[in-house]
Amino acid sequence: MNRLLVQLSCLLAVFALPAWSQDTPQLQLPRVTLSAGMHLINAQLAATPEQRTIGLMFRQEMPANEGMLFVFEQPAGQCFWMKNTLLPLTAAFVADDGTIVNLADMKPQTLDSHCSTQPVRYVLEMNKGWFAKRGLKSGSRLGGAPFERRK
Known part of the structure; x- marks a missing residue:
C-alpha cells in the first residue's frame, strides 16, 4: 500500500510540474565527465526515481556536449518516452562496462x-544525432567513473 502511495505521489508530481525555463533549472543534479573516444561528455546524473522521472522534461536547449545519464539500481530492460520533453534526443542504452x-x-x-x-543499468540521453555525428553505434564504448569495475 505504501509503495502504491509513493508511485501515485510521483505521478502527481510529474503532472503538476511547471514549465521550467533555462533560467530556472529543474534540478541541481551532480555531474560526471564521460568519454566517447576522444569526445568528452558533461552529463548530469539522474539516479533517484524522482530525478529519472523528470529527466530532461521542459528544457528548451542543451549544449552540444552535455547530456543526462540515467542510473538504475540494477540492469533491467529500460524504456523511455518523451512526454513533456521538448528536445529531440538520442538515447544510448549502456551496459555496466560502458x-x-x-x-x-x-x-x-x-x-x-x-x-x-x-x-x-545506464541510459545516456544526448541531443539527437550526437552519437551518429561522432561515428558511435552499438558496440562502441563509453568511459568514465560509472563504468569502471569496482573491486
Missing part, C-alpha cells in the same frame, strides 16, 4: 516507447 547496447532516436512530445534490447 558498451552501447543500442541507440534510439526519440521525437519530442510523444508517447512512443524506446527500449533497450537487453538489460542495462
